[in-house]
Amino acid sequence: MSNSEQSTVRVSLDTPGAVGSAPGMDVPVGYAQARSYWRGVFHRVLRDRVTIGCTLVLGLLVFLAIAAPVLPLIDPDVANSGDRLLPIGSPGHLLGTDELGRDMLSRLIHGARLSLLMGVGPVAVALLVGGVLGLTAGYLGGRTNMIIMRITDVFYAFPSILLAVAIAGALGAGITNALVAITIVFIPPITRVVESVTTQLRSMDFIDAARASGASTFSIIRTHILGNVLGPVLVYATVLVSVAIVIAAGLSFIGLGASPPEAEWGLMLNTLRQSIFLAPWISLLPGLMIFITSMCFNLISDGLRSAMDVRY
Amino acid sequence: MTAAAPHILSVQRLQKYFPVRSGLLGRASAWVQAVDDVSFEIAAGETLGVVGESGCGKSTTGRLLMRLIEPDAGQIRFEGKLVGRDLKVSDLRRSMQMVFQDSYASLNPRLAVADSIAFGPQTHGMPRERAIGRARELLGMVGLEPSQFERRYPHELSGGQRQRVNFARALALDPKLIILDEAVSALDKSVEAQVLNLLVELKKNLGLTYLFISHDLNVVQYVSDRVLVMYLGKVAEVGPVDAIYGAPQHPYTRALLDSRPSMDPEIRVEHPPLTGDPPNPINPPSGCRFRTRCPHAEAVCQTQEPDLRPAHGAPGHLVACHMRRAGSGHSQAAPLVRFGDREPSR
Amino acid sequence: MFQYILSRLLYTFPIAIGVSLIVFALVHLAPGDPLSAVMGEVDQTMIAEMRASFGYDKPLPLQYMTWLGSVASGELGYSLRSGQAVLEILLSAAANTIALGVLASLLGFSVGIAAGMFAGYRNGTWLDKVVSASAIAGVSMPHYWLAIVLVIVFSVEWGLLPAVGAGSASSMFSWESFQHMILPTIALSAIPCAIVARTTRACVMEILSMEFVEALRARGLSESRITLHVTRNALPTVLAVMGLQFANLLGGSILVETVFAWPGTGSVLNQAIFDRDIPVLQGTILLLAMFFVVTNLVIDILQTWADPRVSRH
Numbered sequence: 001m002s003n004s005e006q007s008t009v010r011v012s013l014d015t016p017g018a019v020g021s022a023p024g025m026d027v028p029v030g031y032a033q034a035r036s037y038w039r040g041v042f043h044r045v046l047r048d049r050v051t052i053g054c055t056l057v058l059g060l061l062v063f064l065a066i067a068a069p070v071l072p073l074i075d076p077d078v079a080n081s082g083d084r085l086l087p088i089g090s091p092g093h094l095l096g097t098d099e100l101g102r103d104m105l106s107r108l109i110h111g112a113r114l115s116l117l118m119g120v121g122p123v124a125v126a127l128l129v130g131g132v133l134g135l136t137a138g139y140l141g142g143r144t145n146m147i148i149m150r151i152t153d154v155f156y157a158f159p160s161i162l163l164a165v166a167i168a169g170a171l172g173a174g175i176t177n178a179l180v181a182i183t184i185v186f187i188p189p190i191t192r193v194v195e196s197v198t199t200q201l202r203s204m205d206f207i208d209a210a211r212a213s214g215a216s217t218f219s220i221i222r223t224h225i226l227g228n229v230l231g232p233v234l235v236y237a238t239v240l241v242s243v244a245i246v247i248a249a250g251l252s253f254i255g256l257g258a259s260p261p262e263a264e265w266g267l268m269l270n271t272l273r274q275s276i277f278l279a280p281w282i283s284l285l286p287g288l289m290i291f292i293t294s295m296c297f298n299l300i301s302d303g304l305r306s307a308m309d310v311r312y
Numbered sequence: 313m314t315a316a317a318p319h320i321l322s323v324q325r326l327q328k329y330f331p332v333r334s335g336l337l338g339r340a341s342a343w344v345q346a347v348d349d350v351s352f353e354i355a356a357g358e359t360l361g362v363v364g365e366s367g368c369g370k371s372t373t374g375r376l377l378m379r380l381i382e383p384d385a386g387q388i389r390f391e392g393k394l395v396g397r398d399l400k401v402s403d404l405r406r407s408m409q410m411v412f413q414d415s416y417a418s419l420n421p422r423l424a425v426a427d428s429i430a431f432g433p434q435t436h437g438m439p440r441e442r443a444i445g446r447a448r449e450l451l452g453m454v455g456l457e458p459s460q461f462e463r464r465y466p467h468e469l470s471g472g473q474r475q476r477v478n479f480a481r482a483l484a485l486d487p488k489l490i491i492l493d494e495a496v497s498a499l500d501k502s503v504e505a506q507v508l509n510l511l512v513e514l515k516k517n518l519g520l521t522y523l524f525i526s527h528d529l530n531v532v533q534y535v536s537d538r539v540l541v542m543y544l545g546k547v548a549e550v551g552p553v554d555a556i557y558g559a560p561q562h563p564y565t566r567a568l569l570d571s572r573p574s575m576d577p578e579i580r581v582e583h584p585p586l587t588g589d590p591p592n593p594i595n596p597p598s599g600c601r602f603r604t605r606c607p608h609a610e611a612v613c614q615t616q617e618p619d620l621r622p623a624h625g626a627p628g629h630l631v632a633c634h635m636r637r638a639g640s641g642h643s644q645a646a647p648l649v650r651f652g653d654r655e656p657s658r
Numbered sequence: 659m660f661q662y663i664l665s666r667l668l669y670t671f672p673i674a675i676g677v678s679l680i681v682f683a684l685v686h687l688a689p690g691d692p693l694s695a696v697m698g699e700v701d702q703t704m705i706a707e708m709r710a711s712f713g714y715d716k717p718l719p720l721q722y723m724t725w726l727g728s729v730a731s732g733e734l735g736y737s738l739r740s741g742q743a744v745l746e747i748l749l750s751a752a753a754n755t756i757a758l759g760v761l762a763s764l765l766g767f768s769v770g771i772a773a774g775m776f777a778g779y780r781n782g783t784w785l786d787k788v789v790s791a792s793a794i795a796g797v798s799m800p801h802y803w804l805a806i807v808l809v810i811v812f813s814v815e816w817g818l819l820p821a822v823g824a825g826s827a828s829s830m831f832s833w834e835s836f837q838h839m840i841l842p843t844i845a846l847s848a849i850p851c852a853i854v855a856r857t858t859r860a861c862v863m864e865i866l867s868m869e870f871v872e873a874l875r876a877r878g879l880s881e882s883r884i885t886l887h888v889t890r891n892a893l894p895t896v897l898a899v900m901g902l903q904f905a906n907l908l909g910g911s912i913l914v915e916t917v918f919a920w921p922g923t924g925s926v927l928n929q930a931i932f933d934r935d936i937p938v939l940q941g942t943i944l945l946l947a948m949f950f951v952v953t954n955l956v957i958d959i960l961q962t963w964a965d966p967r968v969s970r971h
Contacts, residue, residue, distance in 0.1 A: 036424070036465075037421070037465065150672070150676075151676070153673055153676075154673055154676030154677060154679075154680060155680070157673055157674075157676070157950055157954070158677070158680075158909065158946075159905065159908075159909030159910040159946070161906075161909070161912065161913065162909040162943065162946055162947070162950075165912055165931070166684055166927075166939075166943045167684060167687075169927070169930075169931035170685055170939075171687055204417045205412040205413075205417045205418035206417065206418050206419050206420045206428075208375070208378075208380050208412070208418075209412065209418050209481065210420075210431060211380055211405075212380060212410050213405065213409075213431060213432030213435060213436075213481075213484075213485060214402045214405040214406060214432070214436065214485075215431070216435070219435055223420075223423075224431075228421065228422055242797075242798055246798070246799075246800045250800065250802055253802055253913060253916075254912065254913060254916050254928055256931070269802075269803060273806060273917070276806065276809060276814055277814055280810040280814050280815065281810075283806065283810075284806065284810065287800055287802075287803030287806060290800045290803060291795075291798060291799055294798040294799075294800065295794065295795060295798035295799075297798075298794055298797060298798045302794065
């Protein structure tokens with residue numbers, strides 16, 4: 001084995017100059033200001049005009065929805081049989097009136113309260129429940145994973161609209177029931193995404209390194225898993241909000257969910273549908289609001305995805 | 313290494329079979345015999361090199377020792393204390409640390425390197441301020457200027473720098489033994505050399521013991537005091553580094569050493585010493601697991617599994633081969649009668 | 659391959675049982691007695707008699723087993739409202755829904771694949787941007803609203819096409835029926851079209867960036883031959899997405915069917931919900947969910963056939 005003495009490794013190792021404390025010899029990687037991952041994401045989002053635009057639109061909508069009661073708006077519930085279906089741009093009614101003579105602008109703004117709540121609320125709750133289920137299944141693996149994921153699979157056997165309609169239909173009309181239905185619909189997909197990201201992370205060496213340092217499961221999940229799961233899940237949840245808004249309004253549209261005289265976009269779309277021959281363009285306004293809101297969430301999700309460079 | 317040195321780690325009959333699950337209920341239909349009946353010792357202050365082809369169970373052995381995977385059978389004693397009975401796994405993990413091959417995957421991408429290093433001490437109750445201070449100190453020890461590196465993220469470092477961070481993290485709990493699982497294998501040759509020298513230096517300064525797992529025979533020769541050769545989950549040969557490299561007793565060890573590229577253009581290897589892939593560890597060959605690729609395989613190799621026995625020559629040199637066991641029935645083995653008096657009874 | 663199909667079939671079985679359990683549980687979530695909702699204030703003894711005849715007085719697990727047994731033998735019960743056999747109601751409704759679903763798939767998938775391929779090949783150009791923006795709009799679009807927009811434009815404003823119903827023609831293949839199907843088809847195809855376009859675009863872009871395409875170019879293959887390679891590699895993913903979208907069209911058409919008063923499963927479901935017609939409700943949801951399960955199974959098997967990598971594990 002004498003020739004092995006000649007190998008490159010031996011030669012360079014035997015050179016006393018290259019002792020370990022010479023990191024300058026390593027490939028230097030940019031001396032740019034080190035900054036945290038989330039700050040980097042934030043800066044990239046700031047440079048994305050579409051995402052910023054959508055955020056501003058949604059921000060305005062949320063502001064209007066919250067401030068609706070104190071804004072100088074006409075009472076959304078006051079009907080006026082003399083002013084039915086006034087066209088867009090009528091004096092005193094900027095966006096016209098509905099089939100009972102109620103002010104459209106005021107109803108659309110007040111409608112944002114329920115419609116946004118019914119889109120964001122269920123996803124937020126599903127995020128909590130699905131997050132815990134997915135983390136548990138992904139981190140523990142084995143039998144626990146199998147049980148949780150098989151149950152999830154069963155719920156996946158329903159198209160989301162069908163499941164929402166079926167649950168809301170079974171529970172009966174009403175906002176609470178619709179909220180419950182939409183929440184149940186979104187728990188399985190979130191569980192799946194969280195489980196898949198967690199399972200991937202679980203097999204990475206830094207988790208083993210953390211286990212090897214004697215950390216508890218809870219502290220490993222908090223420090224090492226959550227921060228890595230959050231990005232992809234946030235992106236996904238934003239898409240789900242866009243879907244949830246369409247489904248929630250859809251439930252009200254077919255008479256599940258909100259009920260008259262409440263102002264809610266899907267319900268407004270439904271009642272105005274009877275008037276499409278009389279005032280076609282006014283009847284499209286609530287749907288346009290659903291469309292814009294849903295699209296904003298979708299675009300924001302796209303922006304976040306590229307800012308985080310998420311793949312799943 | 314002297315024979316009198318106390319064993320810091322002693323492993324007896326370690327075994328791990330992984331189930332191959334299939335079907336609806338995920339029942340085990342077969343078992344991968346990743347680590348099978350592996351025993352060895354490490355003396356305090358030495359470096360034991362573990363070599364073998366990929367899939368031979370050397371990494372699994374490392375993870376079993378850390379209890380990242382639960383062994384099926386076998387005993388691990390750390391400083392004489394039986395792990396699980398006299399020594400809690402959590403305490404074992406403070407005294408024993410591990411560095412992995414993939415420098416990127418072994419660092420949390422969302423944590424600054426100082427936070428990654430400080431995580432271990434913090435979980436053991438060190439206040440954050442002190443843990444970060446300790447992390448800075450450790451960065452300096454592994455040759456990374458703290459002020460320049462502590463707030464960096466893994467993707468902002470080179471492979472060598474990341475691996476230095478991983479050493480710093482392993483050192484953060486003041487371990488006595490560090491398992492280096494292919495820790496320098498993924499690095500460029502020039503960087504590898506620097507990192508190896510750092511390892512040697514740290515070991516000397518901190519009085520560490522290493523279990524050095526690698527497929528690179530040259531590197532193992534350079535860092536190790538003793539070497540253990542694994543083949544398909546079993547120990548083929550173990551002994552002092554000079555004995556293993558100078559007078560290998562097992563045909564597998566010899567083949568491994570012969571397969572190293574020669575630096576002398578005049579010396580050419582006429583035919584590959586080792587052909588094909590190792591057999592499937594799900595159904596390893598009967599008898600000696602190496603027999604399917606061994607040029608000297610005979611009938612006895614198929615029927616009997618060779619056990620680890622002292623080889624002639626250097627003390628502490630053990631080999632599992634019928635050719636080296638007198639009276640085994642192998643045509644190249646010495647007859648039992650003639651050398652029976654020299655054979656220590658076991 | 660055969661073994662994979664078999665295991666996939668076996669795997670579908672517990673899912674189907676789970677689905678039936680959910681469907682059964684759903685209607686029992688409902689507050690109140692299913693019969694009193696239908697019958698209103700009538701003689702209590704009569705309700706009790708009816709309960710007994712429908713088996714609603716038995717314990718739930720027993721009711722489930724009885725129901726499952728009859729479902730397995732193709733017996734879905736009778737409508738509480740009309741007394742008609744549920745299976746009979748569903749079969750004619752399903753034919754209408756499937757007709758729309760197939761048409762909407764043909765339209766959505768062909769447009770989606772074409773647009774997606776185009777955008778993928780012309781990555782970064784303004785055409786790509788138009789396709790990507792339309793695709794995002796398509797996914798975000800409340801399709802029931804799109805349905806109303808279509809009715810307003812084509813029926814109310816221009817008077818070109820009928821707004822509601824399926825027409826009175828006896829055959830589904832008549833010109834009158836076809837006219838009635840045009841608007842619902844377009845409304846339903848928006849989402850699958852957008853999703854297929856996005857998937858195809860992403861797939862084509864990813865494949866084009868792979869080294870083997872470069873190798874093919876280096877070997878002097880014509881662009882049309884390379885397109886063939888790209889298509890072959892994109893097929894499994896796009897196929898999976900298309901199958902899922904087709905299944906979604908059938909199960910999720912309730913909203914669009916409501917807008918067009920289309921006599922499909924969605925309308926049956928809608929009616930059953932407001933009538934609290936339990937057997938019809940259970941039957942419809944079960945049928946639609948089972949259709950979804952079976953479609954997924956077929957896609958999986960097709961995917962295995964189209965992608966040699968899948969079959970290996």
